Amino acid sequence: MSAITNPTTKATPDTTAAPTAGAMPNTMASPAAPATTAVAQAPIAPASSPPAQSGPRRAPRRWLMRPWVWALALAVPLALAYLLVAPPAADLSAAIYRSDLFARVGYTVRDNGWYAAHGHYLLGYSLLSPALGALLGVRLLLAISTLVSTALFGLIAERAFGPAAGRVAALVFALGACAEMLSGRVPYDLGMAIGLGAALAAMCARWRLAVGLALLTSAASPVAGAFLALVFLAWALSVWPERSAGEAERSHAPVSSDEAGGPRAHARTRAWVPASGHRWAWPLALMIAALAPIAVLSLAFPEGGYEPFAPSSFWPAFAGVLAIAVLLPAGPLSGRAQRTVRVGAALYALALAASFAIASPMGGNAARLGPELAPALLVGVLWNDRRLVLFLLAPVLLYWQLNTPIGDLSLVAGQASAEPSYYAPLVSELGRLRHGSRTIVEIPLTATHAEAAYVAGHDQIALARGWDRQLDTRYAALFYRPGLTASAYRAWLAENRVRYVALPDARLDYAGKAEGALVAHGLPYLREIWRSRHWRLFRVMS
Numbered sequence: 001m002s003a004i005t006n007p008t009t010k011a012t013p014d015t016t017a018a019p020t021a022g023a024m025p026n027t028m029a030s031p032a033a034p035a036t037t038a039v040a041q042a043p044i045a046p047a048s049s050p051p052a053q054s055g056p057r058r059a060p061r062r063w064l065m066r067p068w069v070w071a072l073a074l075a076v077p078l079a080l081a082y083l084l085v086a087p088p089a090a091d092l093s094a095a096i097y098r099s100d101l102f103a104r105v106g107y108t109v110r111d112n113g114w115y116a117a118h119g120h121y122l123l124g125y126s127l128l129s130p131a132l133g134a135l136l137g138v139r140l141l142l143a144i145s146t147l148v149s150t151a152l153f154g155l156i157a158e159r160a161f162g163p164a165a166g167r168v169a170a171l172v173f174a175l176g177a178c179a180e181m182l183s184g185r186v187p188y189d190l191g192m193a194i195g196l197g198a199a200l201a202a203m204c205a206r207w208r209l210a211v212g213l214a215l216l217t218s219a220a221s222p223v224a225g226a227f228l229a230l231v232f233l234a235w236a237l238s239v240w241p242e243r244s245a246g247e248a249e250r251s252h253a254p255v256s257s258d259e260a261g262g263p264r265a266h267a268r269t270r271a272w273v274p275a276s277g278h279r280w281a282w283p284l285a286l287m288i289a290a291l292a293p294i295a296v297l298s299l300a301f302p303e304g305g306y307e308p309f310a311p312s313s314f315w316p317a318f319a320g321v322l323a324i325a326v327l328l329p330a331g332p333l334s335g336r337a338q339r340t341v342r343v344g345a346a347l348y349a350l351a352l353a354a355s356f357a358i359a360s361p362m363g364g365n366a367a368r369l370g371p372e373l374a375p376a377l378l379v380g381v382l383w384n385d386r387r388l389v390l391f392l393l394a395p396v397l398l399y400w401q402l403n404t405p406i407g408d409l410s411l412v413a414g415q416a417s418a419e420p421s422y423y424a425p426l427v428s429e430l431g432r433l434r435h436g437s438r439t440i441v442e443i444p445l446t447a448t449h450a451e452a453a454y455v456a457g458h459d460q461i462a463l464a465r466g467w468d469r470q471l472d473t474r475y476a477a478l479f480y481r482p483g484l485t486a487s488a489y490r491a492w493l494a495e496n497r498v499r500y501v502a503l504p505d506a507r508l509d510y511a512g513k514a515e516g517a518l519v520a521h522g523l524p525y526l527r528e529i530w531r532s533r534h535w536r537l538f539r540v541m542s
Contacts, residue, residue, distance in 0.1 A: 065163065068154025071170035075150040078178035079143040086139060087409060088418035088448055089184025090509075094467045095142075096453040098125060099133030104457075107131075109301070113457040114466025115475050116440045117496040121301035125468075126187035127219040127293075138186050145189040146181055150174040152196040153376070159203055161332045161380035169380035175401070176372055182405040188368065191217050191224025198228060198286070202235075207282050211289045218293035226362065227369045229290035230351060234344030236283035238336055305474035307363025314356040317367045320400060321349045324374060331381035341377065361470045367404075375401045412448045416534070417506035423454040425532045426502055431459040433500070433529075440464055442498045444519070445472075445479075445512035451504075464496040472511060484514040490525050493540050501526055501538040 063069065101111060101122075112119045122130075132141050153173045157166035180189060198213035214232075218225025325345035330338045348369065355366035375397040382390040416422050430439060442464040443451045452467035465476050473480055475496075478488050493501070501519055508516045519526065519538065526538035 065167070066154065067158045067163065067166035067170035068151045070167045071150040071154040071174040072147065074171055075147055075174040075178055078174075079147055079181070082178070082181050083139060083143055087182060088412045088415065088450075089182060089408060090412055090447065090449045090467075091408075092138060092142075092184030092186070093449040093451075093453040094125075095129060095133055095138040095184065095186035097456060097467070098122065098130040099138055100453070101457060102130035103134040113462050114452060114468065115471055116462035116464060118475055120466075120468065120471055121303060124222065124297045124301050124303060126190070126221055128216070129187040129190055129220060132190070133186060142181055142184065142186050142189055145186075145193040146177050148193040149177050149189070149196055152193065152200055153177075156196065156200050156203065157376070157380055160337060161383070165332055165380045165383040168383050169376045172379045172397075172401075173373075173376035176375060179402050179405040180372065183408045185368075187221040188223055191221025192227075192372070194220055195224050195228040195290075198290075199231060202232075202282070202286060207285075210282075210286055214286050214289040215293060218290055222294045222297070223362070223365045223368065225290045225294050229287045230347055230369075231344055232283045232287035232290065234347055235340050236280040236287065237343050237347075238340040239279040239283065303361070303470060303474070305361065305468075305470035305472070306359035307361055307365055307469050308473070308480070309356045309364040309366070311356075313364055313367050314352060316400070317370045318349060318352050318356075320374060321345050321352065321370055324378070325349060328378075329381060329386065331386075332384055333381060363470075371401050371404060411507070415446075415448050415506055417446045417504060418448040418450050420450075420454045422504075422506070422534060423451060426535050426537065427455060427458050427461065429530050429532075429537060430461050430500065430502075434460065436460075438462060439499055440497050441500045441502055442493065442496070443502045443504065444516040445509035446504055447507040447509055449509065464493075464498045476511070479511045479515055484518060486518065486523055489515065489518060489523070493525075498540055501540060503536045503538070505534050 097113070101108075101113065108122060110119050111122050114120060129141070136144070150170070150173060154166070154170035157169040157173070160166070161169055177189075194213055195217040198210045198217055201207075201210035201213055214225075214228060217228050322345070325342050328338065328342055328345070333341065352366050352370075354360075355362045355364070378393065378397060379390060382393075412418055430441060433439070438460045440462050441455070443455065445451075445465060445467075449467040452463065455461055456463045456466060465472060476492070478484060478492055503516060503519050525541045527541055528536055529539050530537040
């Protein structure tokens, strides 16, 4: 075995001095040692020589080349633009309502502002997002979560792919994370930021910190917590066959010491491995920590219902993830890292298939992880050696990454129903009619879902529906079945104790179109009592 020397270590004339920390012991020296001794006898450069001062001058430049700096350089202007433009988003309405509710009453278990005849639990949505949204504002919270995610992913990419590939992967992730703001999923983006922190802490062998962050991830977003649990399960399964520290270190050897940082990168990857005992124990513990809050909240506050999963969303995601599981090359990844990614992709493909085949609250939410991580992952793996393949895949990866947020924006862009002023005349009229009593109103779901934020809870007005797809499929299931009839609609209005039906002139959600057409056509048990520029209000006749 040849001696390993550090080319940046200054020579010293005392060859008998003890080796510095991290240096190879003398017993491992090879026949090449005399050459090292010759170098050690070379004269020491004076402190004022240019080489001694070149390091500090280059330090800022090296700092600016870090992947997380590049990621923030792209994400910060995009986040500021998002805050300035403040584009509408359907899912933002749910965050606004829950944060406003928290600002009024603090933590509470149940609420009747949505699905007023039944009520619904609040804690399963997020334990952290409503409070932070009330403190900071939901848009600012969303932007901060995005910036934290991009910085943390940059640090992860640097460790996984090396500096050059890590920079490009971090930029790709930053682009996707900023585009994700257009969907307005505040709890999920908050959970992703905390989850990436948990993953980075685990990579640095900060196991207890990782456990705490895993718990907070699920407290912020059960969906993000489930994804984090899947990552740690893949990690545990990838190290399960290992039996010795030597085997673990060999599986972590970098592909290229020049690109991945040589011995320093090797030391960083060794930090991924628990120092002793079963090497799968800590990843398995982290998986349990991520799942524990989800299990507790699901058992304590069951909701029911399901999230639809459209075939047009499932099949492309399933095919892409399955291809990654089977065909992903190693690139700059270590042996274990490649195995972890492949196992994780296979598990994710199984999760997608199960969510598509079995109606569950997860449903179409399962498709969120792929567009957010897969493009950046593939860029990091392919950048060094397979750029032609990457350039050929670029249009597909961009479509996968940007299709959902751009589609979400296209549904609500330019809609007057996204603004609070759109609902002010209706709220005023309902306040006049209710005579001091609580009133339940039915509004066919709009595309922006802003009625859930700007009508519910105002002036003792409650909604028969709201903006929670899982609850909607449970308490308003007839709107998700074909063939809505006048008699079925009348029975549903009676069951939900609806006193007024308000019909907007805005674009409607797909689960509101049949209802809107039925009401607009005219029904004998609905009598129009008021109308404005955007609204028609009907009293339900008993």
